[in-house]
Amino acid sequence: MRIFTNLSPFIEEIRVGRLASGAEVLRKALEIGFDGIEVNLSVLEEPPASRFFDGVDTSRVTFHSNYVEFVPGAGSHYIRDAAVAQLSDEIELAATLGVRVLTFHPGRYGKRISRRRSFENLIETLSRVMETVNRARGKVLVCVENMDG
16 A cells, blocks of 8 residues: 655645745655655746646655646536646646546536536546547546545
8 A cells, every 4th residue: 555645744845935846745755655646737827837836756746736726527528628628638648747546536526517517528528538638548546535525
């Protein structure tokens, strides 16, 4: 069994610059006793994010899809289109960097559609994602996080 941590325990040190790179965060996590880190891809929204993965041993990294405003089972096809683009990009990034696991939230269903319809939309969205990520196929394990509701 391997136990990974997300970036939460290190967020203050990251904010003040004591941990300035993904390699430093990983080193700290390993020192504490974790086997690796789970990186929420919201880090890509930060300006220095392009360098976050420099020097990181990606065999000790998993990705978590940026779940903010991400609803792959949404009633709106515009929102689902954005989810396809985001998840496809995240899978491609994982394959490029050699990160083997990407976890994502299934999203919440809204008041205007049923849970069943939301699930059907999610499956349709994932089917579209899988059609677009041919290069990453077999390189990245895509996991749906088990969530309440």
